[in-house]
Amino acid sequence: MKDADAVRDLGKMSEVLEDYSPIQVGTAGSHAGRAFTVVGRIQLRYRAGIWNEWYLLFDDGQAGWLGDASGQFMLTIPQPNGWTRWPAFAELRPGQNYLVGDARVTASDVREADCIGGQGELPFRVGAGWQARVADFRRERDFLTLDYSDGEAPLLYKGYAVTLPELKAQLLRDEEQIKTSAGKYRGRVESLLCPSCGSAIGYLPGMATNLVCPSCTARLDATTPQVQVLEQGERAERRNMSLPLGAVAKIGNGSYRVLGAMVRVDEEGSEWSEYLMFSPTGAFFWLVETNEGWSRAQVLDAWPVPAEPASLSVSLEGIAYRKLYDYEARVEHVVGAFDWRVARGDTVRVSEFERGTARLAAEWNTDELTWTRSTPVALDQLRAWFGTSAPKLAQAQPSASPDMFGKVGRCLLWLLGLNVVPLLFNFSGVFFLLLLGALALALPAMLAPGSD
Structure with a gap:
């Protein structure tokens, strides 16, 4: 369930997976001349992976969200939804254009996701089983989200694709902090034995959420306290x-x-x-x-x-x-x-x-x-x-067309033929010089690998 009455501390809620994100609770920055502080986070899992949503409080009292997935960041602000019509969640398709309000935008993501963890202060309490239904849309750098989690009438969020330097982000985790904390709730390990075939798998904990064994191609979920086999693999040709x-x-x-x-x-x-x-x-x-x-x-x-x-x-x-x-x-x-x-x-x-x-x-x-x-x-x-x-x-050698040398040889022979025709009617010592020169160019190309 989700209770949106007030900002709450999650207390004993499930601990988040400490991943590769440089952001943390306490990170500060500014956008459009307004300073903000990161005060909380929820972590969501969909069928292909996980992503973070960082909860921001601006100095003027307004709140916002900073989406964080695969090193990309999207800052959005809640907006009043005064529309009387909007696309139904079940009808949305990535890659299609839609008229959302007065803007024509392209659907980029349509997902159902489970909230798997939370941290810090949030505007709602998230309990076990809460599922988000969200659709994201793009137009150039503009970013728009429709959140259908609470029913058919979506909540509206608008914002932009941003970078951390653009946000003048401070108090970020550095590389060493990320390495020492990533994946901490399942133990810091640099390698593990594949549960399917027993082969060693080297990886960076928390910096990747899904693994594929190089030996048997088993797919493993690395977002759980115990790394688990998603799908058994077969011994793969290396x-x-x-x-x-x-x-x-x-x-x-x-x-x-x-x-x-x-x-x-x-x-x-x-x-x-x-x-x-x-x-x-x-x-x-x-x-x-x-x-x-x-x-x-x-x-x-x-x-x-x-x-x-x-x-x-x-x-x-x-x-x-x-x-x-x-x-x-x-x-x-x-x-x-x-x-x-x-x-x-x-x-x-x-x-x-x-x-x-x-x-x-x-x-x-x-x-x-x-x-x-x-x-x-x-x-x-x-x-x-x-x-x-x-x-x-x-x-490695620079790639070349396999037939390149054969084509060169044929081209030179063609040029030789064009020149031989008039020389047949004006036979002299020049002919032999021309013939020797052309053969000197054509033969190496014709005998090289790849010629025919």
């Missing part, structure tokens, strides 16, 4: 990934660790690898390896316009991107730790858009829609980031 789990990259002044990795495949059978990178002081991002090379992908705070994946073009920060592809992506292989539940066979729809070397990608399923922006990363840059922690990366 894949020799370019970036091993635990490899550390030195990027700028920070250190990022490979937490998890997965191989995905599209309908045509094309495969690519994705590596989840984590730093306690930075947001998650992905390193993506395809047969065209490497790229770095970051989940977007500001969404493109329009944000519907079916659009033929979208605009981000005034720059237009044209649509490239629509396809389904399926998880073929997965290992390591993630901040949501992922398993082999999971599928999403993907729409890709391009502008120069940069790409935008919309990924969505029945629960959520996300947008990412990716830019190329040179192999030499990756080697500089990872050093000796990724030995296979040091041996």
Whole structure:
């Protein structure tokens, strides 16, 4: 049950999972010229993971919430709901546009979640069995939430996607505090034995809530006092990934660790690898390896316009991107730790858009829609980031089309043929010089690996 009469201390309510969030009760900051203090938190679990909602009190007496999920933050303020019409919760679909009040927005998340813990002071008392039904919407940096938890008439919250530097956040937990407290209610461990097959799994407690055993692919829930098996796995064929789990990259002044990795495949059978990178002081991002090379992908705070994946073009920060592809992506292989539940066979729809070397990608399923922006990363840059922690990366060669050398050879022979025709009618010593020069260029290309 939920009692909204007054701000209450939760006392003996279930303890929250101390995770990778740098925020804590007592963190202070400001937004739009108003100072605030974090005074409480609730933690919610949905079928794919957990997230935090931090309760804020502003100096002028107004309250707000700071959503915290996967290193992204959304600040919202309760608003009066004077509407007579609103979309029904059961009809909402991620990726669809809706008219909410006088704003046209895109649904990003539609979730039912259980409150699993609380801390500090909150505007209501949360008891066992309380379930939240919430839908989030986006338009560029604008963020809107409809909370259907108390019935068909939703509560309304409006706000923005923000960053901690923008909030001038102070009294944050530092990297060492996060490491020493993360996952404390189940004991601080750096590795555990898979309950399914007994193999050792290395992970950062509290910094990822779901694990996939590298040996048997069993899925494990790391948000409970006892790490539990979600789904039994089978002995998996080991894949020799370019970036091993635990490899550390030195990027700028920070250190990022490979937490998890997965191989995905599209309908045509094309495969690519994705590596989840984590730093306690930075947001998650992905390193993506395809047969065209490497790229770095970051989940977007500001969404493109329009944000519907079916659009033929979208605009981000005034720059237009044209649509490239629509396809389904399926998880073929997965290992390591993630901040949501992922398993082999999971599928999403993907729409890709391009502008120069940069790409935008919309990924969505029945629960959520996300947008990412990716830019190329040179192999030499990756080697500089990872050093000796990724030995296979040091041996990798720049990718090239398998048929490139054969095409070069055929092109040179074609040019030779064009030049031979007039020389047949003007035979001289020049012909032999031209023939020797052309063969010197064509033969190495034709004999190289990949030629035909």
